[in-house]
Amino acid sequence: MLSVEEATRRVLTTARLLPAETVMLAEATGRTLRTDLRADRDFPPFDRVAMDGIALNFSAIQNNVLEFPIEHTQFAGQAPKPLQSPQAAVEIMTGAVLPPGTDTVVRYEDLTIDTAPNGQRIATxxxxPPHAGHNVHARAADRRQGDVLVPAGTRLGPAEIAVAATVGAATLPVTRLPRLxxxxxxxxxxxITETPLAHQIRRSNTYMLQAALSATGATxxxxxxxxxxxxxxxxxxxxLRGFDAVILSGGVSKGQADFLPATLRELGVEQIFHEVQQRPGKPFWFGQQAGGAVVFALPGNPVSTFVNYYRYVQPWLQCSQRPDLQPTALSYAVLAADFTFKPHITHFLNVRLEAAPDGRLMAHPQRAGGSGDLAGLLQCDGFLELPPEPELFTAGSVFPVWRFRA
Amino acid sequence: MLSVEEATRRVLTTARLLPAETVMLAEATGRTLRTDLRADRDFPPFDRVAMDGIALNFSAIQNNVLEFPIEHTQFAGQAPKPLQSPQAAVEIMTGAVLPPGTDTVVRYEDLTIDTAPNGQRIATxxxxPPHAGHNVHARAADRRQGDVLVPAGTRLGPAEIAVAATVGAATLPVTRLPRLxxxxxxxxxxxITETPLAHQIRRSNTYMLQAALSATGATxxxxxxxxxxxxxxxxxxxxLRGFDAVILSGGVSKGQADFLPATLRELGVEQIFHEVQQRPGKPFWFGQQAGGAVVFALPGNPVSTFVNYYRYVQPWLQCSQRPDLQPTALSYAVLAADFTFKPHITHFLNVRLEAAPDGRLMAHPQRAGGSGDLAGLLQCDGFLELPPEPELFTAGSVFPVWRFRA
Structure with missing residues (x-):
């Protein structure tokens, strides 16, 4: 039987980068960028005034000038008008272009403005300012025209979306999401709308899977x-024809009604593995139709479905967007109490997570009634992945954690 | 000028629990439940077979019986047929109801099945099994009918959605999302579709805010x-009439074109505060129309908008869904390198976060070109909140962190 590591490797080997598609910028959050995003201009594109106040020529300050007649006022969004006299100043607003003839900004908080009897306004x-360029965000200080701002393969968050807006990317090429x-x-x-008979229960796994998938952006x-x-x-x-991946739950164990593995093979889906050395979730069956859909046939006990989704399906989805992504756990947590597990197989332990004030992520083991105890997940935030050895896991040890809450 | 703590307190004081609305279960992920969700039946609702194999009466095992004629086979989803002879067995599948007359399940892995010349199948x-009840998930072992499974106020993740499906909640009452x-x-x-003139730039803050808000479910x-x-x-x-909150960016500083504070007051929006002892984001103006919309008027420099959104707007949104939520940072991170900041005000430091293999979240300070350096956010995952004192923050110290990447 396969180890969790080997099963992971085989699952991720089937992940293929999906084709690109073009979406509106407002729809691109959470998607994966397909081309490099470059600066269309310098960042900032001009010497940009960073404070409200006056713009002046620093040489005047060096010459001990402290009183500056204000020649004119310039707002953000206006074409700049040059300073005429190096002993004068331009009243200036944040976001404006630094006027030619000036190199330094003194903010209102560091000056006073009075009006002379002739109506001339004078800034004192x-x-x-300590040096030329004070309170000026110099052209190209952050990035130069042509620089790669966001490389292809980046997941687009609010910062990338804002940068894309700045360079005028009203649409963006992104990797298509998988069809599932x-x-x-x-x-x-x-x-779920029916009242079950005594020997029936309502469907829940497909709702769970759809809820979990919605967090990835996939539908x-x-x-x-x-x-x-x-x-x-x-x-x-x-x-198998219509979707990139088919995620089944149930029908993969040793029961007389577990028809899925045989039926899938009969339909031309190559079995890549069946059963993994883990609890819960051991009877996981995985295969792929030649050149086609990947099939995750997960055991139907709800906790097994849950564990296998987060441990195998979600990383596969991520690889379909960013194949260079490391197939490792995204985070680690500290086991908060001793825990014993005798079978020498990987154990996914129900844990409640606590972001402790010392900067550590603490994992508190929770009571679990086995792979059928769906309600036991309500008190949990994730699964701690305990390796096959040892039997006693001591408090303070650190393990990968698979989180299912944001 | 207000401290960050006092500004936070005043912002959150304005948060009101929004009214409830009913949504389809499939649309409820990420929403906040408005009523307690109770078990409509016991969990499990019957003594549930947990393994494929045979069901028998443990007293036979105690009497050293090892060979069991199979009376019939029972699948999941079938009404159970009682065992006739306590010396016989029922072949049984995972998920089935334990047949009357049996109390224990032996899985296929722990038995053999042969067919006698007369066609009778015999399990050996x-x-x-070590005890009665082995491989049986007993009725009500996890929860009892009427138990609160998910309390009102819970944010609905995949586990809660699955539990809601199980109890037949095809629709759920949830708190309405804020209109923003x-x-x-x-x-x-x-x-963003225009080519800016030399003294212009493209809008980016509204795109950033919409992207950030989309992660909360709000539009x-x-x-x-x-x-x-x-x-x-x-x-x-x-x-102000049509939305729960209006989030403005720009126009709140000391410039001659910063008309917002005066105009908002003129329109009947009460100023709750203007300016916070922090960098970046100091000129933040906050107010509320009597009984109406809350107004976040954020400074327009992109990093200032970003910091204030995550530090004030997002917690307010969360309180509009779950007013009992603690208005504290959701996580803490360890400063990975010494950092000096002289002004005695709160500093939001650009950091790259690393989930270290020792279970700690490490915060690596990133170069930042000031509050106009939007591109500087691309290398960052969040802001570390450094308090007004001391000036030297030493590596290894822990601070709250505001994350902006999933």
């Missing part, structure tokens, strides 16, 4: 099949 | 006003 500098089908199987499952269509090989043979081919 | 137990307007001001700003309409009191007087009243 109270706190002299989530499929529940099981004769015991009824729709998924939901389907259900009963434990009936004929229904599977009829329904699955369309899903 | 190889590994005897994001407004840029400034004569120097042109649309925002974008508006723009030039630095023109008449335009502001004409346009702002409609926004």
């Amino acid at each position: 500098v109270v706190v002299a 089908a989530v499929v529940s199987t099981g004769d015991e499952l009824v729709d 998924a269509e939901a389907f259900h099949f009963n434990d009936d090989p004929a229904a599977l043979r009829q329904g699955l081919p369309g899903l | 137990v190889v590994v005897a 307007a994001v407004v840029s001001t400034g004569d120097e700003l042109v649309d 925002a309409e974008a508006f723009h006003f030039n630095d023109d009191p008449a335009a502001l007087r004409q346009g702002l009243p409609g926004l």
